[in-house]
Amino acid sequence: MSTLGQWLDLIGVAASAVAGALVAGRRQFDWLGVAVIAGVTAIGGGTVRDLLLDRPVFWIANPSYLQAALAATAFTLLYARRRRIPERVLETTDALGLALFGIAGARIAVGLGHDGVIAVVMGVITGSFGGLLRDVLCNDIPMIFRQGQFYATAIILGCSLYVLLIGQGLETNLAAGAGMLAILGLRIAAIVWNLRLPVFRLPPEDR
Structure with a gap:
């Protein structure tokens, strides 16, 4: 992996850890609970991806990712004791984690020779499964399953754009940047303008 790619992954880990810590803080977990939830959010999706792709788990192969998650969690705990952190910070850090992790997962799958569909699936897993595990542990409906949330859809579209661009011969880093x-942009637009997918509803049964 390039140095730029590793730095982007570290930023994604840190951003996701902050988001996880804030979710745990809103539920008044103790410091250990916050660290667990932040860690699961930061490394959960990438761990599932690596196990499915039968490659070394990224944070075990390179402990700097775990260190970044712990450092971001500690910073959040200390900062939140002095200042109130707005809800938009949680939404923004979560969106940043989606973008960085989603494309990272797609890039890894493409680099291993998998086709575009698998690359998009791995992008979705990498980007959203940490948040899914976080929400399950916090006894919440996972964000990916909440009614109409424009969440995993943003990853699908961004990773599809990435796969399309590299298929057209665009340089990998440029295609990755466009996908991120x-x-x-899609996730933040969904937050600001409340963009949602249509909801599937069955008609009521006749009695």
Whole structure:
């Protein structure tokens, strides 16, 4: 992996850890609970991806990712004791984690020779499964399953754009940047304008 790619992954880990810590803080977990939830959010999706792709788990192969998650968690705990952290910080850090992790997962799958569909699936797993595990542990409906949330859809579209661009011969880093911006932009737009997918409802049964 390039140095730039590793730095982006570290930023994604830190951003996701902050988001996880804030979710745990809103539920008044103790410091150990906050660390667990932040860690699961930061490394959960990448761990599932690596196990499915039968490759070394990224944070075991390179402990700097775990260190980044712990450092971001500690910073959040200390900062939140002095200042109130707005809800939008949680939404923004979560969106940033989606963008960075989603494309990271797709890049890894493409690098291993998998086709575009698998790359998109791995992008979704990497980007959203940490948050899914976080929400399950916090006894919440996972964000990916909440009614109409424009969440995993942003990853699907951004990773599809990435796969399409590299298929057209665009340089990998440029295609990755376009995919990340697409995911981040779509997720933030969904938050600001409450963009939602149509909800599937069955008609009531006749009695």
